[in-house]
Amino acid sequence: MFVLGVDPGLTTTGFGAVRKTVGSIEVAAAGVIRTDPGLPTPGRLADLYGDFVGLIEDVRPEGVAVERVFVNKNRLTATRVGQASGVIMLAAALAGIEVFEYTPSAVKAVVTGDGSASKTQIQQMVARRLGLSAPPAPADMADALAVAMCHIQSMGTRVGRLTAAQGARR
Template sequence: MIVLGIDPGLATTGFGLIKTTSISHTYIAHGQIKTDVEMPHNVRLLKIYNDIENIINKFSPNVISIEDLFFNRNTTSAISVAQAMGVVFLLSAQHNIPAYAYSPRVVKQTIVGNGTASKQDVQRFVSLLLGVPTESMSDHETDALAIAICHAHQRGGYDI
């Protein structure tokens, strides 16, 4: 099964792909989709849409896992993240790919064993699990790969 993990955001959306079986995970790819703050809002969402659609077409994931909205005091940021999430859920429906959302706490608990783990701890465990050097990943890319691994563990590795 190929899992596409997404860390949604309007300015930067991280993505990570893994191939997973009931006993192992294999790294496929990771990257970022960046949008320019000078672009109109709708054009930024369209860029995210087009880039994720290209990823779907290139890698044919069986499932998409996405980091669920973490709401803090910045409502403007939360709304932008929710809009980017909506783009991902729309693409999953259009391509008939199941999509699952996981809270940051569940992702950290699954990867590190501690729901309040630091970003550095998550990055270290993702690197160990997939054999990807930590210096080659941004926080968004690490989170996306962690979300993909989280889905594999939450759904038994091979059961979508």
Template sequence: MTILGIDPGFGILGYAVLRASGNIFESLCHGTLQTKKEEKISLRLKFLYEKLIELVDRFSPEEIAMEKLFFSRNVTTAISVGEARGIVLLVAAQKGLEIHEYAPHEVKKAVTGSGRATKREVQNWMKILLNLSEIPKPDDAADALAIAYCHAVTRNFVRRFKE
């Protein structure tokens, strides 16, 4: 199973591609898509769309895992993140991919065992669990990797529970 993990963002969108086979996990790639602040919103969204299509076409994930939107005090940020999430949902629909969403505390718990883990603890665990040579960077890419991992282990647990 190949999973595309997404940490949605408008200025910076984190992505990761994770291959999961039972309890064996392999990071195929991770990184960020960064839009230019000076460009029109429509062009920034188009850029995210095109790059996500390229990732899906290149790695052929079976599912997409994305962080759930949570509201903060900054409504403008929440709206722009919502627009980026809309692009991810559109790509998933066009490519016929299931999308699964996880709250930040669910991701932290799946990776570290604690829903209150720090960003640094999550990054350290991702390095260990995926046998990476270094901590995944930048933060948005590490978050996307953790989201994909969360989905993989959650999926395994649910499958075993049903059996």
């Protein structure tokens, strides 16, 4: 399974591609896409779209897992996050890649076992599961890796067994 996790945002979109095979799980690519806050929104959406199209052409994930917009911030931020997630889903759909959405609380619950886990707890769990030497940063990239992990862990029993094996190695 090879999934690209995405934490969408107009200013900063985090991404993290995670490849899981039998007995191994690794980060294939991770980072952030930023757009120029000095540009009008439509131009920023076009830049984000272009960069994300380039990313999926490079990474070629089998699926894209997107963190669902969290509208509990201020109105304008929520609008911009929604717009960013729209162009990301569009890019994936036009490339023929299946898209999955996960709410922030689902990501927390699946990755840490606690739907109200803190950002720090999620980052520590992601680092441990992916064998990273330090919690991933910046935060948007960490969130994207968490969404990718959430998707992988949600996809059935083989993932469950892998998780158990990782637990035993700790």
